[in-house]
Amino acid sequence: MTNAKAYREAWEKQPIFKGWITKNHADSIASGKGEARCKYCNVPLRAHATDLKKHAKTSSHIRQAESRNRKQQPSLMNHVNPSVKRELKIAEIKMALYVANHSSIKSVDHLGEVLKQLGKGSQLEKVRLHRTKASKLILNVVAPEMLIELIKDIGDQDYSVILDESTDVSTVKYMAYCVRYFSNTCNQFVTDFLGFDEVSSATADNLYKNFREFFSKVGLNLDKLDGKKPPKLVQLSDTRWLAWTNAVTVVLKQWDSLKAFFTKLESSPANKDITARNLGQMYRDESNILYLLFLDTVLKEVTDLNIAFQKANADITKLYTDLRILLLSVARRIFKPIYLKSIPSKTASTAMIHQADIAAVQRAISKANCDFDNSLLPLDSVDFGYKFSMYLTKSTISSENLQTVKVRSRSFMLKLCEELVKRFPDNISVLTNIRYFIPKLCMDQTSNVSVECLPWDLAAQDADRDAIERQWRNLRTMRISEICDNVDENISTIDFWIAVNKIENANDSKQFKDLAAFALRALSLPTSNADVERVFSVMAVIKTKCRNRMLIDMLVSLMRIRIHMRVFKLCCKNYMPTDDMVKRFTSQMYVVSGLIG
Template identity: 30%
Template sequence: MPKDKKKYSQKYTKIWETDPDLKDWLAPDVTNDTLVNCKYCHVVLKAHKKDLVGHAKTEKHNKATAREKSAKSCKSISQIYKPVLSEKTKIAELKIAAFIAEHCSFLTVDHLINVLSQLDPSSDALKNLKLHRTKCSMLIKNVLGPSMLEALIEEIGDFPYSIIIDESTDLSTQKVLCIIVRFFSHKSRQIVTTFYRIIKLIECDAKSVHDAIISQLKIDGLKFENMIGVGVDGANVMAGRHNSVTAILKRELPDLIVVKCVSHSLHLCAEKAAELLPRQLEFLVREAHNWFSYSPKRLEYYKTLFETINANKDPKKIQGLSGTRWLARYQAINTILEQWEELKLLFSIAKSDDKCYMAEQLYDIMRRTPFKAFLIFLKNELKNVTQLNLLFQSDDVEPTKLFEDLFLLYKNLLRRLVVPSQLEKLVDCELVEFNFQEHLMHTASMYFGFDFQNISQELTAEDLLDVRERCKNFLCCLAEQIQKRLPDNLSMLKIVADLHPKVATSQVKPDLKPILNYIQRTHIYGNKNDIESEWHQLSNKTWSNTSTSADFYFEVYNDCDAAGCKRFGNVSKFGLAFVTVPISNASVERAFSVYNIVKNKLRSRLSIEMLQSLMMVRFTLQRNGGSCITFNPSTKMLSLFNIEMYDFKKSEPEENEIMFEMLNNL
């Protein structure tokens, strides 16, 4: 740039920079030092005072200046209007959000709020409700779910706990790991088994599952070293001997108690034993259900036939078979036997009138008495196994008595198979490894039930011998499978059974040395020497709560001496820890059932964060009060009810789910 032009530029630049009437609306031009920009009009001007003053007097510049000053003088909406929701309105909207999370989809709340406001136009409480699907989804995802999870973690605290885990693939081919936590709640004074986490998995190998569990426990602040037990199914990736999830966990916690699901094991035992019975039984049970499942005409015809024979009584529905729940066949077998003559008549009519080949096959099976005898035998045997299976699936049973029930099933099988003189030589602890196959009774001496004895009179000698032999093989296989599949469960449940209040308060009680030699973490169980000493002193005092183990050991835990120190602090910690050991995988299977209800075909794009919150709300409501009717928002929930819950970067709204629901409602 020439010297004279440079001086000219510097001269006039200083003029507009120092003049108060010019510097407010002028800015330098980055491309040319001799030019400036009008910030209001967005035009380029020469940096000459005469030109700048002339532009300042134009009508265009004056209008632009007026608009700018007017805009600066206006206050923002946040300064003028600050909406403040009353606490009653927040509670009402949180209760409605809990209702939506438990029962229906987010779109429902749009119409629900409009209906509520029309019920009583004079009510300020209903008039102030401003809740639609976006706000409702944010309340569930960022307020209710996190608050309930935080409350659950605080309730567990530093006390011991167990987890029950299982993995699955949902309808969107997404692999997920579900974790159920089981612990003794000092707040509610009971054993709690509830939903904890649903975690998305990329790989389902043992190392990936292990890392996902450890990482999530660390994020949530639950101490890994306080975990005393883990419940798994029988899959190799979960319960294998060398490189499974439980094997890796036991390397880190050597005294971790691993419990394979007893319900799964009983199912596999019965399934294996049933392979020794005629295949026609499986065919009859399956096809009797299929005969009615796809034909309303057949169902109505059979209903009319049954009412004619049984004086207007309705027939029971035959249950369908399940590939993963073999013991569900008990209900189907029971129904078929109750309606045996009616079904046989139905298939006989269909065979002759409709020329149906399937009806001919079914009738041919039902007219042969040996098959009915097999079903009667199977019904009696499966009843005992099914009842025990239901006990292990329940969360409200006394865990210390489950060993007695499981062992009685095994012992009753042996008493019907083994020569009595051989069983009298053995104590109970020796029965688990007893080779009963070498001491079996003769088939003719075995008892298969009262109903079986009655129908056996209708069989020929040859058929009766064959039926009894096959029934004997079924019982032998069932006992062998129980002995093979449940040794770890039997030994673990024996430990828990010894802690029953009646045993603990008796003068003669078993020694705890086998258990104390197994445990290592004294910060959870207490000092070993003190545990044994206090264990023998429990019978010196009268205790009021001896009905359940949880009530008993909680009373023992709170018992103090004159100085306020706990008399039985070590043995009570030991007892409360062991009663939290998982007994089956039924709770995590139920959690997956809820998961499949929440994430269905119309809601297949729900995020894992929203699923976590929805399931947490459902399980927490069920655990605390039973439903959304008794739900009361906590102080934590009210504090989170603010504008920050709309953090869309942290938690995206379920737009895809809403879109699919809207399309479905068209």
């Protein structure tokens, strides 16, 4: 006679048995091992309520139950509905953006805790963000998606690349890449940061190899790189013109006060400062104020031009014209007119005339200070400026000192001419022909600007020349007012061609598609390396002596976020993370690397 009892399924609903009790397998019941079974401990039990309750109190069962509950406990995010879960992800991404833009990553440890305390009873209480998660969000979520957005925005368009190398605080040498292109998203030209490439060997072959590998990994088509033989970039001046001109102007405005102050200080018996005495002597020397009066005018012209070249969207059609004007203006102050005379043929184009002018200045420079056939004007015939001449009328400077000042001033202008000539690219004719994209010239109904005048060297290899020629003729039948609403004749060249690119015909297709693409491609040429210099300024702010162990991946990610936000005029307060960023926000971000760059 057995003491077996039937298994009751009602036990499975009782709180004390729920979750772990189940009916045993039929073969186990037949062999007399028990009618019930514990799912946690995987042991057979008799179908006696007393036995089941005793088993529930055993240490082994309690230990297994606790372990099972920990494994099956859903995460906090699983209790949240999808919309709230997305909102939490967006909140944490925006916090990571804030940290990337405005502070160190370590500070997010405290920021996250403060927000949790202040946000009790709200969704902020559920935010879980510390330095590890913030780092991975920056490195593997936000920065890669911003790079993807940039590559998509460039698309199949032509673009220009600006690059430069520098060394960071930890003496690692980097090559920085910036890309300039016409953004359909912003409807304007933008220059954005592509990334860094660590330079191990600065040979030409290695730099070229690294360049190609970098662009292959990023995913940009090198065939769309603008310019078969791009013009040399106009370097930022090695001498700090922007600081010099302000310093000279301030000193001149306060000359009398400074002179009186240091003269009095010099004569004081209690003063033993050798610097003060030297300054007192310098302010009493009229040679110095004469030289500064000369510099004041010249430096202002150079500063204005330098500022123009550093603009993000400078009009390339006007920049080199202004550079040529400054060169000829300075050259005519120191060279004999006969050496600056260029005699191009009667059929010479504007580009040929400009090249002849520059060549004439180069010849004059080469013959400066020659014993025979000297191209420089005598000192008494050199134009040193109105302020210089007016001061001489009331000056008591000795003839010897005056001669010294004049020689220094003329040497300065000669050196300035040499440097300005270096700023012109070898293919200046191409840049000169870009001027035919200026609205006033290309829309002038009285002139006969041939399509042959356009800078064809900058056209894409697959450009449809027949279509461009046809569209050029059609465009010249229109007026500027038909293309751009509420604008005057001084509209910038870039804005004009952006408007042309939008014009549609009766078939709702772009009427000047090929011509506008050609113009925008030519106008995308960079005019200076100022943008890439700014990249290194951002790097210096991020990678300091205190953060000199930062790896290149994190450095590039932080820089990409900061520069991308600045270029597109975004802020962490109003930036909305994209759907792709939210999709990337998974546990996989802890184990995968971001994109190259």
